[in-house]
Every structure is written in C-alpha cells, then in structure tokens.
Amino acid sequence: MxxxxxxxxxxxxxxxxxxxxxxxMSREQAGQFIRAIAAENPAPETELLYTDAxxxxxxxxxxxxxxxxMVNKVTPGLFAAAPTPxxxxxxxxxxxxxxxxxxxxxxxxxxxxAALSAMLVERHGGExxxxxxxxxxxxxxxxxTANVVLNVMFGExxxxxxxxxxxxxxxTGLAPGKTTRAVEDGLVKRIPPELLRDAHHWLxxxxxxxxxxxxxxxxxxxxxxxxxxxxxxxxxAGSRNGASPVIISASRRPVVGPRVSP
Ligand code: SF4
Numbered sequence: 001m002x003x004x005x006x007x008x009x010x011x012x013x014x015x016x017x018x019x020x021x022x023x024x025m026s027r028e029q030a031g032q033f034i035r036a037i038a039a040e041n042p043a044p045e046t047e048l049l050y051t052d053a054x055x056x057x058x059x060x061x062x063x064x065x066x067x068x069x070m071v072n073k074v075t076p077g078l079f080a081a082a083p084t085p086x087x088x089x090x091x092x093x094x095x096x097x098x099x100x101x102x103x104x105x106x107x108x109x110x111x112x113x114a115a116l117s118a119m120l121v122e123r124h125g126g127e128x129x130x131x132x133x134x135x136x137x138x139x140x141x142x143x144x145t146a147n148v149v150l151n152v153m154f155g156e157x158x159x160x161x162x163x164x165x166x167x168x169x170x171x172t173g174l175a176p177g178k179t180t181r182a183v184e185d186g187l188v189k190r191i192p193p194e195l196l197r198d199a200h201h202w203l204x205x206x207x208x209x210x211x212x213x214x215x216x217x218x219x220x221x222x223x224x225x226x227x228x229x230x231x232x233x234x235x236x237a238g239s240r241n242g243a244s245p246v247i248i249s250a251s252r253r254p255v256v257g258p259r260v261s262p
Contacts, residue, residue: 023173024173024176025172025173025174025190025227027190027192029227030174030175030190030191030192031191031192031195032223032224032227033172033174033223033227034191034192034195034199034202034203035195036222036223036224036227037202037203037205037206037210037222037223038195038198038202039222040202040205040206040210040222041201041202041205041206044198044201044202044205045201046068046148046152046201047068047069047072048060048063048068048071048072048075049071049072049075049076050075051079051083053127053128053149053153054083054084054085054088054120055075055079055083056148056149056152056153057116057128057135057138057141057145057149058075058078058079058088058113058116058117059071059072059075060145060148060149061109061112061113061116061140061141061145062074062075062100062103062109062113064105064109064140064145065104065105066103066104066105070102070103070104071103073102073103074099074100074102074103077099078096078100081095081099082096082117084126085117085118085120085121085126086117086121086126088113088114088117089114089117089118089120089121091114092114093107093110093111093113093114093115094110096109096110096113096114097110108140109140111139112139112140113140115139115140116138116139116140116141119137119138119139128149128153130150130153130154132146135149135150143160143180143181143184144160144161144162144180145160146158147159147160147161147184147200148200151197151200155197156197157188157193157196157197158197159184159187159188159191159196159199159200160184160200161180161181161183161184161187162204163207163213164203164204164206164207164208164211165183165187165200165203165204165207166180166183167207167213168203168206168207168211169183169186169187170183171211171216172211172227174186174187174190175187175189175190187199187203
C-alpha cells in the first residue's frame with residue numbers, strides 16, 4: 001500500500017505558508033520538551049572537529065552555509081598545516097584557500113580566517129578572547145559564532161540560533177520569532193536555566209536528524225504527545241510508537257527564515 005497520505009486541508013505548520021502557526025509553549029512545556037529531546041542524546045557535543053578554542057573558532061566560521069560534515073573534510077588538513085593563529089596568519093588567505101576549496105564560500109572564508117588569525121596575534125596574544133564583544137570584532141565572526149565558542153569552550157549558557165534551531169523555535173511554538181535574535185531571546189527566556197547550555201546542542205541535533213526541514217520524522221520524536229497540538233492533525237495520528245511512518249505530501253518547502261549569519 002502506498003504510505004503516502006492525502007494532502008491535509010490546511011498547510012503544515014512550520015512551512016513557508018504558515019511559518020509561525022504553533023501555539024507558544026509555556027515555560028513548563030519548554031522544560032518538558034527539552035528534557036524529552038535530551039533523552040535522544042544525553043551527552044551532546046558539537047559535530048565539528050576541533051582541538052582547542054582556536055580550531056573551534058575556525059571550524060565554526062567555516063561552517064556558515066555548509067554542513068559540519070563538509071567542514072570536517074577540510075579542517076584536518078588545514079589544522080595540520082596551521083595549528084595556531086600565528087601559523088594560520090602566515091599561511092595567508094591564498095594558502096588557506098588551497099586547502100578549503102571543497103566548501104562553499106571558500107574564498108571569503110579563507111580571507112576571514114587569515115584576517116581573524118592575524119587579529120588574534122596582534123590584539124590577543126594568539127589566544128581566543130572569551131568576551132563576546134572581542135569575539136564579534138573578529139572578521140567573519142557574528143553573534144552565532146560567538147555564541148558557539150562561548151558555549152562550547154567557555155561553558156556559557158548561550159543559544160546559537162542556526163537554521164535548525166530557527167525552524168524548531170517556530171515550528172513547535174518553543175520560541176516563535178521572525179529573526180534569529182527573536183528566537184534566541186525567546187529560547188533563553190523560556191528554557192530552564194539548568195538546561196540552557198546543552199539545549200543548544202539538543203535542539204540542533206533534533207532539528208538535524210528528527211525534526212527535519214522537509215520531512216519531520218514525528219514518529220521518532222520523544223516529547224510527550226500533549227506538547228504537540230499540531231502533530232496529530234498535521235503529521236498523521238499514530239505515526240509514533242512503532243506504527244508505520246506517515247509521509248505527508250503537502251508543501252515540501254522548508255520553513256522560510258532569515259539567512260543565518262555567522
Ligand atoms: S518531529 Fe514532528 S512532532 Fe517532533 S518537534 Fe518536529 S514537527 Fe513536532
């Protein structure tokens with residue numbers, strides 16, 4: 001039997017036509033949601049390969065508009081050639097570019113990595129600063145990259161909103177917002193403080209592997225049914241807990257959000 005079901009009468013929530021339909025979750029529900037997706041990944045970590053604050057910073061800058069898996073194909077060679085800011089600055093944009101040509105926007109990224117490495121040497125003694133303002137002053141580093149570095153290396157409870165987190169915030173009602181900053185602020189306000197630091201990883205991994213942009217795999221979703229007023233109607237009742245997955249053939253366009261800056 002063809003598992004494809006009829007197009008629902010209403011568009012899927014979280015699509016281009018209805019990006020912010022989900023009802024706002026309460027703080028209590030937000031805590032329940034995060035605890036449930038935490039069970040999918042009890043010890044979350046970034047999937048980028050890095051060895052220290054500098055290599056993490058470079059890897060995150062490289063990850064703009066491309067996947068972590070793709071970044072991980074080029075960074076081992078790059079870090080072997082230039083493991084420190086001084087060595088990276090000496091390699092220069094051209095040398096860096098030769099080693100990262102397989103990723104998108106490689107020319108701009110090579111320039112930024114060379115320039116930020118030089119600035120780390122000149123202004124910060126070759127160390128990655130732990131202040132947001134100093135991080136965001138580095139070439140190619142925006143709020144999202146600073147949030148990742150502050151979270152992963154310096155243990156701060158920051159929320160770096162990438163394309164997955166932006167989609168989840170809107171699709172689930174966890175933190176609806178038109179901009180990445182609005183979603184970030186909503187998440188920081190609504191997620192219990194003790195869960196906030198790891199919530200960044202849990203949300204990214206949930207969005208990357210379960211709540212995918214085009215075909216969310218609701219039958220694999222851990223959070224309790226009660227949190228998903230959207231799910232039974234829009235994604236097919238009985239699609240969880242061992243029942244056959246239901247493929248919805250409605251709009252396949254992903255949530256339309258702002259282009260997420262680094
Ligand atoms: S996978 Fe489905 S049920 Fe789970 S958060 Fe995404 S849309 Fe909701």
